[in-house]
Amino acid sequence: MTTDREIQLVYEPQWQTPVTEDIRPVLLTVLAHPDDESFGTGGTLAWYASCGVEVHVICATGGEVGGVDPELLQGYASVAERRLAELRCAAHHLGVTGVHLLGYRDSACPAHPIMNIPRHWLQPPLDEVSGRITRAIRQIRPQVVITFDPIGGYRHPDHIAVHQATVEAFHAAGDPQRYPSPEPAYQPQKLYFQTFPRGLLRFMxxxxxxxxxxxxxxxRNADVDLTSFANEEFPINAQIDFIEVWRQRDAAIMCHSSQIGAPSFTRTLLQEALRWFGAGETFMRAHPPAAPRLRERDLFADVVWRL
Structure with missing residues (x-):
C-alpha cells in the first residue's frame, strides 16, 4: 500500500514552540472533524502548548455534513471552507503548532446518500488511511499520540474509523516493513484514548x-443518545487539569460558532457545571498497558528522552 499522497498542512503559525536543540517534546492528536480538537481535548492541547510542547492535530475530514445556518456561510464557498476556517481559529487559541488534513469527506448515518460520494471517510480501506497516518507519525515524530476511544466517544462512525486507523498506525510507524515511506521508521512511546468519565456522564x-x-x-442535531453508552466503561488512567488554560479552551470552542449556535442561559449553566465538576480531561492509556488504578497527571510521564 502506497502512502505518497501528501497530507495537507492548513495551519502553521509564524512563531515556533521553543524547544531545546536536543529534546523536542511532541504531542499528536488524530481526530475526525473540525471542533473535535476543542471539545474533546482542547484543555489538554492548550495546557501542553503553554508548557512548550509542540502540539499537532491531524483532522480526517472537513466536517461537510455538520449543519451550518445559511447566514454563517456568507463569504465561504462551502460548509467545509467555513469549518476549516473555524479550525484554524481554534488552533491559534490553543497554541497548536500544526493542523494537518487527510482530506476525506465527513459522514452521516449509514443510510445517508453522502455515503456514496467519492473519498467519503468510511469508504477508503483501513490500510490506506492507516498508511497515511503512519507516514505523518514518522514526519511529526511525537512521543505521545491521542485519539478516540474504541466506541468513538458516542458511536460516531467517523470517530470509530479514526480510532481504528490510528491504533494501526501507532503500532506500524516503528516498523520500516509496514507502509514503507521515505521517512525513517519511528515508534511513538505512548498512546491514549480520550474518554469521558461515566460518572460525570450519568450526572449530565x-x-x-x-x-x-x-x-x-x-x-446540535439532537442525534446523540447519551443513555445508550452511559454504562459502557473505559478505565481512566490519566487526567489533565486545564483550569489554568480554560480561557484558551473556551476561546477555541467559540471559534466553532457554526456548530454551537447562539449562546443560551441553559448552555452556559451546563458549561459551568462541567467546568467545575469535570476536573479536567480524562484518558485511557492504551500503550504501554496501564497498571491497575494508575492515574497519571502528565501524558509525558515516563517518556524516555532520546538525544
Missing part, C-alpha cells in the same frame, strides 16, 4: 432534564 443525564433537555436527543 440527570441534570439535562432540569433544563428542559432530553439526554436521548443530545447535541
Amino acid at each position: 443525564i440527570r441534570l439535562l432534564p432540569l433544563f428542559g433537555k432530553d439526554p436521548r436527543r443530545f447535541g
Whole structure:
C-alpha cells in the first residue's frame, strides 16, 4: 500500500514552540472533524502548548455534513471552507503548532446518500488511511499520540474509523516493513484514548432534564443518545487539569460558532457545571498497558528522552 499522497498542512503559525536543540517534546492528536480538537481535548492541547510542547492535530475530514445556518456561510464557498476556517481559529487559541488534513469527506448515518460520494471517510480501506497516518507519525515524530476511544466517544462512525486507523498506525510507524515511506521508521512511546468519565456522564443525564433537555436527543442535531453508552466503561488512567488554560479552551470552542449556535442561559449553566465538576480531561492509556488504578497527571510521564 502506497502512502505518497501528501497530507495537507492548513495551519502553521509564524512563531515556533521553543524547544531545546536536543529534546523536542511532541504531542499528536488524530481526530475526525473540525471542533473535535476543542471539545474533546482542547484543555489538554492548550495546557501542553503553554508548557512548550509542540502540539499537532491531524483532522480526517472537513466536517461537510455538520449543519451550518445559511447566514454563517456568507463569504465561504462551502460548509467545509467555513469549518476549516473555524479550525484554524481554534488552533491559534490553543497554541497548536500544526493542523494537518487527510482530506476525506465527513459522514452521516449509514443510510445517508453522502455515503456514496467519492473519498467519503468510511469508504477508503483501513490500510490506506492507516498508511497515511503512519507516514505523518514518522514526519511529526511525537512521543505521545491521542485519539478516540474504541466506541468513538458516542458511536460516531467517523470517530470509530479514526480510532481504528490510528491504533494501526501507532503500532506500524516503528516498523520500516509496514507502509514503507521515505521517512525513517519511528515508534511513538505512548498512546491514549480520550474518554469521558461515566460518572460525570450519568450526572449530565440527570441534570439535562432540569433544563428542559432530553439526554436521548443530545447535541446540535439532537442525534446523540447519551443513555445508550452511559454504562459502557473505559478505565481512566490519566487526567489533565486545564483550569489554568480554560480561557484558551473556551476561546477555541467559540471559534466553532457554526456548530454551537447562539449562546443560551441553559448552555452556559451546563458549561459551568462541567467546568467545575469535570476536573479536567480524562484518558485511557492504551500503550504501554496501564497498571491497575494508575492515574497519571502528565501524558509525558515516563517518556524516555532520546538525544
